[in-house]
Amino acid sequence: MQPVREGLFRACDDGTARLLGGRCGECQRVHFPRGETCPYCSAEDCSDAELGPRGTLWLYTSVLRAPPGYRGDVPFGFGIVELEQGARVISRLTEADPARLRRGQSMRLVVDRLHNDEDGNPVSTYAFAPEGE
Amino acid sequence: MTRVEIAGVGMHPFGRFDDRSVVDLGVAAVRAALADAGIGAGDFQAAFCGSVYSGVAAGHKVLTVLGMTGMPILNVEAGCASGAAAIDLGVSAIREGRYDRVLVFGMEKMPRGIIRSSFFEPWREEAGLAVTPAYFALRAQKLMLESGVTREMLAQVSVKNHDNGVDNPNAMFRKPFTVEQVLESKMVCDPLTLFMLCSPNEGAAAVVLERGTGSRVPVVASAIRSHLPGSVLGEHTPLSGLIDDDNPPPTTLAARAAFEQAGIGPQDLDVCEVQDTDAARELNTCEELGLCAVGGAGEFFAAGHSQMTGRIPINPSGGLLSKGEPLGASGIGGVIDVYRQLRGFAGKRQVEGARIGLAHTVGRGANASVIILGPL
Ligand SMILES: [Zn+2]
Numbered sequence: 001m002q003p004v005r006e007g008l009f010r011a012c013d014d015g016t017a018r019l020l021g022g023r024c025g026e027c028q029r030v031h032f033p034r035g036e037t038c039p040y041c042s043a044e045d046c047s048d049a050e051l052g053p054r055g056t057l058w059l060y061t062s063v064l065r066a067p068p069g070y071r072g073d074v075p076f077g078f079g080i081v082e083l084e085q086g087a088r089v090i091s092r093l094t095e096a097d098p099a100r101l102r103r104g105q106s107m108r109l110v111v112d113r114l115h116n117d118e119d120g121n122p123v124s125t126y127a128f129a130p131e132g133e
Numbered sequence: 134m135t136r137v138e139i140a141g142v143g144m145h146p147f148g149r150f151d152d153r154s155v156v157d158l159g160v161a162a163v164r165a166a167l168a169d170a171g172i173g174a175g176d177f178q179a180a181f182c183g184s185v186y187s188g189v190a191a192g193h194k195v196l197t198v199l200g201m202t203g204m205p206i207l208n209v210e211a212g213c214a215s216g217a218a219a220i221d222l223g224v225s226a227i228r229e230g231r232y233d234r235v236l237v238f239g240m241e242k243m244p245r246g247i248i249r250s251s252f253f254e255p256w257r258e259e260a261g262l263a264v265t266p267a268y269f270a271l272r273a274q275k276l277m278l279e280s281g282v283t284r285e286m287l288a289q290v291s292v293k294n295h296d297n298g299v300d301n302p303n304a305m306f307r308k309p310f311t312v313e314q315v316l317e318s319k320m321v322c323d324p325l326t327l328f329m330l331c332s333p334n335e336g337a338a339a340v341v342l343e344r345g346t347g348s349r350v351p352v353v354a355s356a357i358r359s360h361l362p363g364s365v366l367g368e369h370t371p372l373s374g375l376i377d378d379d380n381p382p383p384t385t386l387a388a389r390a391a392f393e394q395a396g397i398g399p400q401d402l403d404v405c406e407v408q409d410t411d412a413a414r415e416l417n418t419c420e421e422l423g424l425c426a427v428g429g430a431g432e433f434f435a436a437g438h439s440q441m442t443g444r445i446p447i448n449p450s451g452g453l454l455s456k457g458e459p460l461g462a463s464g465i466g467g468v469i470d471v472y473r474q475l476r477g478f479a480g481k482r483q484v485e486g487a488r489i490g491l492a493h494t495v496g497r498g499a500n501a502s503v504i505i506l507g508p509l
Contacts, residue, residue, distance in 0.1 A: 021373070032372055069258025090262065
């Protein structure tokens with residue numbers, strides 16, 4: 001599948017995904033998406049850091065109507081997941097029903113289909129799925 | 134320090150006005166403020182105009198209609214804080230001795246329907262991440278998990294503000310709701326329902342600021358702050374942030390600076406107009422301004438402190454939930470609402486004996502502003 005944007009994430013053979021972030025050589029903190037400058041301490045000393053696939057759910061809601069520029073299905077889940085590497089990430093969730101989610105739940109990063117482009121090819125993004133589903 | 138006073142105020146009501154251009158709205162508010170101040174062409178030395186969606190040189194177009202040009206005219210965009218940022222520039226310029234009197238105004242005609250904001254890159258829109266009410270919903274859920282806030286309280290905030298808005302002639306929605314009606318209105322993003330969210334709309338507001346002599350309501354503090362890096366849940370909506378809950382949000386940064394300028398603390402306030410883009414935002418703001426402890430928003434609200442009869446009435450104007458939010462004008466509108474309270478001109482919404490009041494905005498950027506008026 002074509003990613004919604006190059007350089008955001010990588011699909012793995014085991015069905016999980018990794019976010020393509022950066023780690024600062026000065027303050028050691030991680031960020032996503034990858035930037036040249038550390039967004040926390042302004043150092044110009046960042047290297048590649050793959051983030052995920054495990055995290056825990058911090059906050060979540062459900063998007064019921066298509067937001068501007070979005071061509072995929074609704075509803076879809078939307079939330080913030082705490083990565084094992086120590087940062088919180090805003091992400092699509094594969095589970096759209098808030099009643100089936102809870103804070104602290106184990107999540108794993110996957111690739112999720114968004115919609116098909118003009119030529120009928122699927123376009124994908126990263127998303128967090130509840131562990132064990 | 135130079136005392137900056139409010140010499141006059143004017144508003145065009147907030148609502149939808151299909152027969153009027155954004156320039157028409159701005160002209161109406163400026164005319165009203167100049168008349169209130171008793172001044173005309175040549176009587177102010179600079180103008181600052183807040184707007185987001187009004188296009189190139191919007192402030193110039195308003196003052197061209199009025200034949201009042203030649204002085205510096207600065208157009209200011211700072212998201213929801215645009216109007217407040219224009220005031221901040223005007224206050225600073227007078228304090229610095231550059232001008233004796235300035236005109237500050239703001240106006241907006243917000244696009245209809247779901248607003249497509251240039252704030253988000255196209256790929257974020259395509260990925261379904263440009264969904265503003267979902268960010269509001271996450272902040273609401275955080276309050277429910279960490280601050281003792283319930284769904285009913287979110288509805289009660291909306292009920293309170295709509296009750297207050299009934300008597301505000303400049304508000305768009307002047308109808309009371311019950312808690313049940315708010316909870317049963319259309320779900321937007323759980324836990325937020327339609328009646329818990331403010332509507333983008335149209336309107337204008339203007340104030341005349343001058344170097345004062347002690348006879349009029351003073352602006353005793355004005356502070357604008359942007360976000361610190363690290364928070365993932367701020368109005369700047371990055372994709373990632375640190376796990377650091379001690380990171381102070383821009384409202385807290387602006388409030389600290391404003392209280393220091395004014396030489397007072399939150400306990401000294403008699404009335405507040407705060408950003409209630411959604412019901413949860415008002416509760417968040419209570420914590421961020423220091424009106425209650427972090428984690429204490431639910432208890433603070435349940436005790437009735439923010440009601441008209443409470444210790445510190447919040448949004449007696451009806452807030453943005455009743456007024457609607459025309460970005461460039463709303464920050465100035467909040468300052469005018471506080472000003473009217475301090476003058477005793479707020480009618481049925483008057484907070485008896487109000488001497489010191491605070492106007493707050495926060496929004497995209499993330500920008501927050503805190504402006505404190507009074508005492509006389
Ligand atoms: Zn760093």
